[in-house]
Amino acid sequence: MKSKGKYIPVILLALLLFMAWRQQWWKGPRPVTPPYTKTGHSPRSTVNDPAVLNRHARLEYTVHARCRMECRHITEAEVSEILADGRINTEKSNPRDQPCPTFALEGYSEEGQHLRIVFAPCDGTTRVVTCIDLDKEWSCNCN
Structure with a gap:
């Protein structure tokens, strides 16, 4: 009887x-999967999700963006450059x-301007919301 008890x-x-x-307890708690939106994208991961921001999308320009481009001497070619090659600034982007959602992309144009362009992909097109020259203050009368 005692021999059975020593194996317990x-x-x-x-x-x-x-x-x-x-349970893999030694690896710590498992990350919680974020909730997903109706489109199937996680709000937390949208900023860097290439499926949300098409880098080669057809662009539509808002009236505000056109005004900012004119007074800051930013061309459509420069806007396309930043869309294709710019770095997403997560602090200035808002995927919600x-x-x-809006994405602020930053980079240098071929002319050397340090730009931040805010894009809003929506309904199959990408809108250019605003254009900012990060190195020079321009006077603009845009609303």
Whole structure:
């Protein structure tokens, strides 16, 4: 009878090790999967999701963006350059903007302007929301 009792601690230890291995307790808590929007994109991961921001999209320009481009001497070619090659500034982007997420892309144009262009992909096109020269203050009368 005593011989059966001496294996209980070994069996319990083996059971605990098996449970720890199955749950992977030593790796810490598992990350919580963020909720998904109607489009299937996670709001937290949208900023860097290439499916949301098409770098070769057809562009539509808002009246405000056209005004800013004119007074800051930014061409459509420069806007396309930044869309294709710019770096997403997550601090200035808002993937939860409604009705469309906004992405602030930054970079240098071939002419050397340090630009931030805000894009809003929506309904199959990408709108240019505004254009900013990060190195020079321009006087503009845009609304």
